[in-house]
Amino acid sequence: MLFRPSTRSAGKKAPPPNWEPSADKQRVGTMDLWTAGAAFCLLIIGLVMVYSASAPIALRNFGNASHYALRNGIFSLLGLIGLVLISRQSITSIRRAGQWGFWIIIMLLVVTLIPGVGLEGGGARRWINIGFATIQPSEPYKVILALYMAHILALNPARSRYFFAGIVPLFMLFGMGAALLLAEPDFGATMISAAIVFGIIFVSGIPLSWIIGLVVAAVPLAAAGVIMAPYRFRRVTSFLDPWDDPLDSDFQLVQSLLSFGNGGYTGTGLGQGQQKQFYLPESHTDFIFAVIGEELGLFWILLIILLFAVLIWRALHIARMADDRFVRLASTGLAVLLGAQSVANMGVVMGLLPPKGLTLPLVSYGGTSIIVTLGAIGLLLAFSRTLPVSDKPGFSFNKTGFSFKRPFSSRSS
Template structure:
């Protein structure tokens, strides 16, 4: 490809208002999620409320609220999020502390806040996840050279993460701890922190995890049931064995939409944590791979948005993009891995797809901010383009404009 053709390709990409593939992947997952929640919850809804469409209608309301929240987030400039990162972190920490005091307990976990006059609960960890990424992105922008050189600057964000993790463990919500810790460490790695520090931390975290696993009998039960769920398929291994049966029924093309057998009171939490198992049973291997492909497309485009922002000199926007991509990717991977027996049960929803208002709203806001970052980055590049043209084909643009014009 000639130099002129490459330049035309770059200009045509910059002329687009936003990343269409990112929007396509997110909207496709939202619509597939509504269809699958409707299918997976119909029998449970009929048994509990007498209305087979109960959870479907609620999910539709959540979906509308998520789109409204995403639209509002899209209108807020990234400069506002950057300036208010520390305040947002305090809000997240306050919610995590509040849920321990007055939160609603479900299945032995205290994770939800009941809001007066609102017919649904707020999951504090979802809001904290969003706030933490914004704070970490601002920290990395301010102290990037120190993070790369000094242990102190490297450990400070991990100390903040330790406080968040401590509050989450008290709920307990170990799945959120894994997702947030992975996202923070991934952001530090992408910021250029030395590899040796991560090896030391991985050994330390591994040792702490092993001690935590043997400290409580129910954690050991989860690990042993994960290793061999069929050994106790009617107790600790029940949920996983039922999910694996769902995958086995699906074959290549599935049993057909709405024809799942496992959702008939065999598979617990079929429309929340294990909606992917019902999807695989009804749509088969082809449908399951298509959904995995949509998640891969979403994460790829989110990383591409971050890369473009980084090349344009928008460090805060870049690290926000990387953080959101890591959160969405890690949570999707863990949920699917749990459903397929690759990881022990964590109790995490599938982003943009599972039933649940808090997860749906926060995930939609993450996608909206990715779009906002992409729009602002493209605007910066469009402004830099005339400078590059004035420089002429044989001249280099000014140093302050080089990244924006050639990225």
């Protein structure tokens, strides 16, 4: 096994690692209600808005306005089943899945690059056709990366104190996946993955001076990656001045900004948006946030931002309150994933960040994205089961039925 801690006792066989939290620290039962509730609300909003945003293009391409909405519903159902199953797993099972899952996803990323196997779209080769559906390996890679990095740093906590022997090998692992993502190319997923790694090693106790040095080293590398790829450079220039070429390179961003302008405070009404009528490309995927702004207005925009803030807050709360080091690190990684991707998507749609081709978690259409994100929520719910009951509102399913703990119930009966 990679990165197994060494034993100092010569001639003695090391005992198997005990990854399970001790019985007095692990609370099996209640799961965090805030996390589940916020995720469910975002999912419902996504189901409704995918139908509204995709109806025109679905009617034109398939003769059925519900085509994408029905598929999105199936993906969501599969994701919810996965959420329930994952939320019931032990920490030991999750750590083992992160170990072998990382290398499986790496192999899938390699397969994606094989001509004739990987599917190409929009100038990138990011998908694999499995017959009845297509999968995008970069989506599960981000979650598995958080689990695997957390596992390695939890297995040997001293690793964060040694730069060349501890931190550098982690960045070599990340670099392997990043190289495959950039070869697709998928610059957005690479940046999100980098944020996950930085978040985890920061929480692991790495000296702040190392963090500053790594960031200083990463900035010119990212800049070089943008400059060396003409299409990325055009995205940056269009972001800086979206009205410079509104009919070509800046067309999508301009249409997105017009969507928000049309919606104003109250919106045009559900299903009444005009920009989705073949003006705004990717209206049901990457730019669904603009359709929400046009049809539902400012209040719903702020509500969605609030729901994502709740998800991030609860993930960080789980990380802060957990006794198990793996749970702390993995929860931090998932918080960074949800936070960075949602902020990146909304920032792009509102013209605050350069385009990156990222979906809005739980809201945008996309089978792999929805299933994987719900799986990540399931992981957070599984992690929340290790916290003391007083640290979160929650619910559980057990042999005696359904139990519920109110968010602000008194600790004394």
